[in-house]
Amino acid sequence: MTDQAMDSVRTEIAQIIEALETGKYKRVRKRLRHMHPAKIASLIETLDDEQRLAVWQQVDAANEGRILAHLSPALARRLPRESGEPLLEDEAGGVAASEAQRASTQMREVREALAQGKLKRVGKILNGMHPAKVAGLLEALPPEERSDAWSMVETERAGKVLSYLHDESCASLAQEMDPEDLVVAARRLDLDDLVDLIQTLPEDSGRQLLQATDARHREKLESMLSYPEDSAGGLMNTDHIAVRPDVKVQTVLGYLRLLKTLPVQTDKLMVVDRKGIYQGVLLLSTLVTVQPERRVADIMDTETPAIPVDMPDDEVAHLFQDLDLLSAPVVDAQRMLLGRITVDDVVDQIRESSERAMMHMAGLDQEADIFAPVLTSSRRRAVWLGINLLTAFLAAWVIGLFQTTLERVVALAVLMPIVASMGGIAGSQTLTLVIRGMALGQVAGGNARALLSKEMGIAALNGVAWALVVAALAVVWFGDWQIGGVIGAAILINLLFAALAGLAVPLVLDRLGIDPALAGGVILTTVTDVIGFFAFLGLATVVL
Amino acid sequence: MTDQAMDSVRTEIAQIIEALETGKYKRVRKRLRHMHPAKIASLIETLDDEQRLAVWQQVDAANEGRILAHLSPALARRLPRESGEPLLEDEAGGVAASEAQRASTQMREVREALAQGKLKRVGKILNGMHPAKVAGLLEALPPEERSDAWSMVETERAGKVLSYLHDESCASLAQEMDPEDLVVAARRLDLDDLVDLIQTLPEDSGRQLLQATDARHREKLESMLSYPEDSAGGLMNTDHIAVRPDVKVQTVLGYLRLLKTLPVQTDKLMVVDRKGIYQGVLLLSTLVTVQPERRVADIMDTETPAIPVDMPDDEVAHLFQDLDLLSAPVVDAQRMLLGRITVDDVVDQIRESSERAMMHMAGLDQEADIFAPVLTSSRRRAVWLGINLLTAFLAAWVIGLFQTTLERVVALAVLMPIVASMGGIAGSQTLTLVIRGMALGQVAGGNARALLSKEMGIAALNGVAWALVVAALAVVWFGDWQIGGVIGAAILINLLFAALAGLAVPLVLDRLGIDPALAGGVILTTVTDVIGFFAFLGLATVVL
Incomplete structure (x- = not known):
């Protein structure tokens, strides 16, 4: 080798080692891909054991043999053994094993391989998995491991x-x-x-x-x-197949055979006229059961609703659920066919909107990364804690109004969280029921009054029952009949207000255009804390 | 009329009036259906105005004309006018209008008609709606209105x-x-x-x-x-169409044309051998694109996983979501084809399982009726309140340990709910994130440690930040540096334990086979209350 060539090799080696040390495996792989196997072999020989194994992990499987041929025999024997692993069991087809079990096994294998720096093995596992599973696995990895694993996903599958x-x-x-x-x-x-x-x-x-x-x-x-992300236009795809109403079934079949394959999730063709105006749909299951000489117009289905492109996505989801649709046409205001929505996107939408309510109730964003950087997560959650702090101080202020009473009877301080907590629980039950009911359309059309009287009835029954229990326990604990009476009355009052607030808060928030799941819990707790403390300590001030 | 006939008419009238008064409209309709129009007319003439209108509501629309012919001309003019309403707008087909708007309009119309006893109109509205919409509407009605409306749903559609x-x-x-x-x-x-x-x-x-x-x-x-309800067997239907692998496409097409129609949601045929053993699936979209002389075995898809009949329903849901399936075959342990699962049932399963987590977090059953009888609902919710009462008394007991400190410094009683509340909020954020992560498979394969260090990091950052804020506010309020220091330290401690509990509680519950969403919140609140009160009052006892 000339000095110049040696220099160039040294630079390359230096660059590769640097990339290795900073974890930029993709860059390492790229460089290696453009190097001659002999060059890679000489690179490998100059490295220490650890670096050597790390580089070997980045080598294309197809190139391994040619590189080994250039290595010293001892190394050529050692290297594959050290990094080698038994091949994965066959994944394709067949009866699906327990998914949960397999997912957890794969996760363990990937994390082990990552810990040992066996990136090639990680790549083998990931590229044998379905993209959806890869996504799930990546999200379960802490940031650094995630980056390493991500670098091993084939670019073609990454999308x-x-x-x-x-x-x-x-x-x-x-x-x-x-x-x-x-x-x-x-x-x-x-x-x-x-x-x-x-x-x-x-x-x-x-x-x-x-x-x-x-x-x-x-x-x-x-x-x-x-189109807005949360509209039918945002869910739409344009890979539909359209046919004319005046052709015969055999013509359609001939056309489809020319196409050779249909887009995935095609269960129906769209029927449009010359101007592209939507006429109806032709189900594949109709297409295969009718006589070839029938005309499309006679066998097409005109009942399937055409979805306006601006329909909100949750209405689209309801429509798909109610009508058990697999796909549906999307049209503009002039009934021009724009595309189709398939049920897989609707499924995602349904799952997301149910999750959203739950996450919002804890002040979380459902698109947030479970392994988002600590600083990012802290900042986001701080907002929620801050809002709650305001309400907590409001409750504290109410208690502060009764300091002299508390000084006289310290038992009140012991018992007061019970009143607030019972109210909070009862209120959150009503709140959750109403939020769910609103999502399902069960709370609508002026049935709030009927719901209120039902919830108040429940609150009254449970209020009386638990008031008696708590009163009895308080009497036993502090040997004071009056304290028992006061806490019992306060619990009944708080449960009634909790029911009222549990129903009113989400309805009012919804009317104001605020997501009830997001703000409902905070406001409700404020109400039950304030009413609870006020009723309990206020009554105590009067009675004791 | 003979006396006997008169008697019989009187008995019938008496029975109908009784049924009307007890709201058994279905019975009224049944009786009317078997009576001669002239008899119904004479019945109507003997009734007072209100009853008359009520009976008229139960008359079959097809029979109206014939009954009117037997009525006195004045009544024949009045009756239809009094009960009449403009016809509903056409619902079928076409561009779907704003669903939410329409649903709310229908609901209002139904409730108005119910309030006025115009049951026939209720029937007209309901029987023009999709069964799914009818179900939604019924669930939004209070019990009595619901029964009335239900009685007007045609028996054929009721299922x-x-x-x-x-x-x-x-x-x-x-x-x-x-x-x-x-x-x-x-x-x-x-x-x-x-x-x-x-x-x-x-x-x-x-x-x-x-x-x-x-x-x-x-x-x-x-x-x-x-098969258990929550397994693949419980989601399965047996309406699949099976074909043999050794036949040609044209034979399959001929067979399908003989069938004339395919079951709804058929996107693929199942391929089985002579013994009924599952071989693969034949997509309709393949069937219509290949040449008729191809053999099924050569064009069938063997990649679609066959679902074992005992696979849990949430795994089935994951599989459908991950692979974007529209339907999938279900097999037994011997790979015998048993049936198929279609995506509409999976969609329901997905929606239900997301809702379940939210409802369980408030101690509610997601299948519970929003308008269940007050007594039933009260009993159910009482259980949850009782469990929470135990934890509240535990917290109270902790406070009770520090009565002497509280007597000395009443400001502690004022501030202590703040500590507990901040811990509860922070903990529930971690808890919700983990519960959701467990459902999505993001918390698995031993990444709990990574998650713990991340959550502890967030808790430390937010703990310090909010400890400073709360301490400052406490100092300003009570003019006491020591109280500020104590509450700040207590908040930091409580947030750290909240993060720990928010992660550990659902993991432990899951291992014990208990739904973390159901019990997680209660246990978490207990932890944050107890730790919060203990840290705050304990530190105060030492410092103050």
Whole structure:
């Protein structure tokens, strides 16, 4: 080797070692891919044991043999053994084993391999899994392990994996990719998934992706991007197959055979006239059962509702659920066919909206990454704690009004959390019931009064029952009949107000356009704390 | 008329009036259906205005004209006008209007009509709606209105409506029906819906339904009933179409044309061998794109996983979501094809399981009727309040330990709820995140430690920040530096323990096989209350 060549090798080695040390495995792999096997072999020989194994993990499986041929025989024997592992069991097809079990096994294997730096093995496991599972697994990994694992996902599959991630983890992993790789990954996506991805990414990355799309798709993409994410337009895809109403079934069959394959999740064709106006749908199950000489117009289904492109996504979800749809046409105001919505996107929407309520009740964002950086998470949760602190101080202020009473009878201080807590629990039951009922449409059309009288009835019954129990316990504990009476009365009062607030708060918030799940709990607790303390300590001041 | 005939008419009138007064409209309608129009006319003429209108509401629309012909001209003019209403707008097909708007309008119309006793109009509205919408509307009605409206649902449609109701309201409405009507209603149901219905009904009604099924279906039904409700077997239907692998596409098409229609939601055929062993699936979209002379075995898809009949329903849901399936075959341990699961049932399962977590967090049952009788609801919720009372008394007991300190410094009593409340909020955030993460598979495979360190980091940051804020506020309020220091330290301690408990409680509960959503909140609050009070009052006892 000439000195110059030696220098160049040294620079390369230095660069690769640097990339290794900073964990930039993707860069290592890229460099290795452009190096001659002999060069890689000489690189490997100059490294210490640990670095050597790390580099070996980045070598393309297809190249391994050629590199081994250039290594010293001892090393050539040792290297594959040290990094080698038994092959994974066959995953494809067959009876699905216990999914949960398999997922947990895969997770353990991936984490073990990551801990040992066996990235190649990680890649083998990940690239044998379904993209949805890969997404789930990535989200379960702490940030650093996640980056390492992510770097091992084949670029061609990365797009599909991104489409299964929650918004926050999706954005952060997409930004870890080289922009060119991201473009390659995105190229494999369906248009609707691509639209989602662009909307999830920071603006400039999104624009970059959009510009990298070929002209034919870009126009479609831009029009799809113009619809709000939470509307039918945001759920829509444009991969439908359209036929004319005046042709015969055999013509349609001939056309489909020319196409060779249909888009996934095609259960029906769309029927449009010459101008693209929606006429009806032709179910594949009709197509295969009717005589070939029938005309499309005679056998098409005109009952399937065409979804206006601006319909909110939760209404779309209700429609799919109610009518058990697999897919449905989307039209504009002129009934021009724009695309179709498939049930898989609706399923995601349904799951997300149910989760949203639960997460919002704890002041969390459902798209948030469970392993978001500590600082980010802290800042987000601090807001919620701050709001709650205000309400806690309000409750404290109420207690402060009765300091002299508390000084006289310290037993009150001992018992007062019981009053507040019972009210909070009872109120949150009503609140949850109402929030769920609102989502299901069970609380609507002026039945609030009927619901109120029912909830007040429950509060009265439970109020009296538990008032007696708590009063009795208080009497036994403090040997004072009056304290028993006061706490009993306070509990009854608080449960009644809790029921009232549990119903009124979400209804009022909803009317104000605020998500009841988000703010409802805080306001409710404020009410039950304030009323509870006020009733208990106020009554005590009068009576004791 | 003879005296005897007059007597018989009188008895009939008396019975009808009695049925009217007790609100048994269905019985009234049945009787009227068997009476001659002239007889009904004479009945109507003997009634007072209110009863007359009520009876008119029960008359079959088809019969109205013939009855009017027998009435006095004045009454014949008045009756339809008094009960008449403009016809409903056309509902069928077309662009779906704003669903939410329409639902709320329908609800208002139904309640108005119910309030005015215009049951016939209620029937008209309900029978023009999709069964799913009818179910939603019924659940939004208070018990009495619900019964009235239910009595107006056509028996033929009642089965489908029942299948869309939540368990509790389904059981109670089914029991309001005559057993024979219930049998008629059930006859229209798909087998899987029928299985659900039988499982929802009290045992003897369920058995009655089962016995009324014809022998051919009963065997299938009994085998489906033998699978647990929450397994693949419980979601399965047996309406799949099976073909042999060795036949040609044109033979399959010929067979399908003989069948004339396919079961709803058929997107694929099942391929089985002579013994019924599952071989693969044949997508309809493949069937219509391949050449007719191809053999099924060459074009069938063997990648679609066959679901074991005992797979838990939430795993089935994950599988459908991950693989975007529309339907999937169900097999037994010997890979014998038993049936298929369709995505509509999975959608219900997904929605229910997300709702379940939210409802369980408030100690509610997600199948519970929002308008269940007050006594039933009270009893159910009392259990939850009782459990919470135990934890509240535990907290009170902790406070009781520090009575002497509280007597000395009453400011502590004022501030102590703040400590407990901040801990409760912070803990519930971690808890919710972990419960959701467990459902999504994000908390698995030993990443609990990574999650713990992240949550502890957040707790430390937020703990310090809010400790400073609260301490400052306490100092300003009570002018005492020591109280500030004590509450600050207590808040930091409580937030750290809250994070620990928020993570540990659901993990331990899950390992014990207890639903973390159900018991997690109570245990967490107990921890944060006890630690909060103990830290705050304990530190105060030492310092002050």
